[in-house]
Amino acid sequence: xxxxxxxxxxxxxxxxxxxxxxxxxxxxxxxxxxxxxxxxxxxxxxxxxxxxxxxxxxxxxxxxxxxxxxxxxxxxxxxxxxxxxxxxxxxxxxxxxxxxxxxxxxxxxxxxxxxxxxxxxxxxxxxxxxxxxxxxxxxxxxxxxxxxxxxxxxxxxxxxxxxxxxxxxxxxxxxxxxxxxxxxxxxxxxxxxxxxxxxxxxxxxxxxxxxxxxxxxxxxxxxxxxxxxxxxxxxxxxxxxxxxxxxxxxxxxxxxxxxx
Amino acid sequence: xxxxxxxxxxxxxxxxxxxxxxxxxxxxxxxxxxxxxxxxxxxxxxxxxxxxxxxxxxxxxxxxxxxxxxxxxxxxxxxxxxxxxxxxxxxxxxxxxxxxxxxxxxxxxxxxxxxxxxxxxxxxxxxxxxxxxxxxxxxxxxxxxxxxxxxx
Numbered sequence: 001x002x003x004x005x006x007x008x009x010x011x012x013x014x015x016x017x018x019x020x021x022x023x024x025x026x027x028x029x030x031x032x033x034x035x036x037x038x039x040x041x042x043x044x045x046x047x048x049x050x051x052x053x054x055x056x057x058x059x060x061x062x063x064x065x066x067x068x069x070x071x072x073x074x075x076x077x078x079x080x081x082x083x084x085x086x087x088x089x090x091x092x093x094x095x096x097x098x099x100x101x102x103x104x105x106x107x108x109x110x111x112x113x114x115x116x117x118x119x120x121x122x123x124x125x126x127x128x129x130x131x132x133x134x135x136x137x138x139x140x141x142x143x144x145x146x147x148x149x150x151x152x153x154x155x156x157x158x159x160x161x162x163x164x165x166x167x168x169x170x171x172x173x174x175x176x177x178x179x180x181x182x183x184x185x186x187x188x189x190x191x192x193x194x195x196x197x198x199x200x201x202x203x204x205x206x207x208x209x210x211x212x213x214x215x216x217x218x219x220x221x222x223x224x225x226x227x228x229x230x231x232x233x234x235x236x237x238x239x240x241x242x243x244x245x246x247x248x249x250x251x252x253x254x255x256x257x258x259x260x
Numbered sequence: 261x262x263x264x265x266x267x268x269x270x271x272x273x274x275x276x277x278x279x280x281x282x283x284x285x286x287x288x289x290x291x292x293x294x295x296x297x298x299x300x301x302x303x304x305x306x307x308x309x310x311x312x313x314x315x316x317x318x319x320x321x322x323x324x325x326x327x328x329x330x331x332x333x334x335x336x337x338x339x340x341x342x343x344x345x346x347x348x349x350x351x352x353x354x355x356x357x358x359x360x361x362x363x364x365x366x367x368x369x370x371x372x373x374x375x376x377x378x379x380x381x382x383x384x385x386x387x388x389x390x391x392x393x394x395x396x397x398x399x400x401x402x403x404x405x406x407x408x409x410x411x412x
Contacts, residue, residue, distance in 0.1 A: 045268055045271050048275075049270055049271050053271060053273075056274060056277075096285070096289070154274075157274065157275060157278030157281075158278075160278050160281035160282045160285060161281045163285060164285055165281075167289055184318070186288075187317065187318060187328070189289060190288075190316055191315070191316050191369070193289055195285075195286055199285050199286065199289075
């Protein structure tokens with residue numbers, strides 16, 4: 001009985017290492033398709049549309065409301081100290097450093113990552129990938145590479161849009177509605193937010209999240225059991241693992257970039 | 261596989277939006293921008309201590325914002341901080357204007373407050389405000405207060 005229990009642990013551990021190894025080999029294989037992608041950029045355009053453009057709406061609305069909530073709550077707290085002039089700094093720094101990259105990546109994994117996993121998983125379940133191989137087309141290079149690159153390119157663009165919309169909607173609530181002085185809102189923001197230190201680091205974060213989220217999404221799809229239950233399981237795993245990876249990585253990156 | 265024209269247009273708009281957002285982040289939100297309204301004139305002032313004054317801090321006259329701090333440097337010969345202020349051209353300052361550094365609110369940013377003088381002549385670009393009052397540093401005030409308290 002106890003041997004069975006030990007055996008299960010060993011099996012699970014080995015399976016975990018095997019999966020990790022498979023994911024790395026898979027990534028190398030996907031990146032080897034880059035040359036083909038340069039020759040056929042049209043493949044990328046189509047994926048940029050389905051991964052990036054279709055995620056635009058949810059990003060714009062989330063940015064709008066996150067900025068508004070942040071500004072409202074920040075005002076309520078700061079006004080007690082007579083420091084509501086710092087509202088712009090609070091809104092912009094929290095959006096640029098943390099909320100922009102993290103929330104966009106979480107939304108992106110829900111909106112685009114899950115779709116990628118389901119699409120690729122279903123392709124595998126309906127043996128489209130296998131039939132491509134029969135036609136001597138490498139399905140990884142043809143199907144996966146454009147999707148991975150589109151994801152990596154889209155997330156920083158979406159993050160930039162999220163940040164800008166969040167800050168302007170924060171100004172809408174703080175400056176126009178609650179009556180914080182427009183000059184101190186913007187001038188303190190411009191004095192405190194450093195392009196190199198804050199904006200660029202925010203983009204490095206979102207670039208790393210883009211790689212991780214899309215990698216997880218396409219790998220889960222490609223590694224899914226070729227059944228309907230397998231695809232649904234893979235989609236769930238893709239979103240859950242992406243969220244965990246984003247939040248854990250965010251802590252590491254923040255402590256490297258902004259820690260003491 | 262043909263990619264339809266509308267998809268190409270949408271992707272183009274998407275990438276362009278990204279660039280516009282980045283542009284806004286760079287110029288409007290962080291401090292890369294240096295070409296704001298440049299239709300003013302510059303006057304300088306020396307302060308013993310500027311406290312936490314930063315470039316782009318507002319300059320006010322009777323509470324009305326009339327310009328911004330454009331440059332802060334340390335002048336070694338005088339041993340004082342040299343502050344350049346860009347004043348909007350419609351505001352004229354008499355030559356005996358007094359400049360003081362104040363703090364907005366308890367925790368707010370520091371700004372320069374100008375008090376008008378009585379002279380008829382006005383400052384021109386590059387002129388110097390000679391009457392200045394340094395920023396109040398909380399530690400100094402507390403220090404003086406402690407000395408007063410113990411000497412009694």
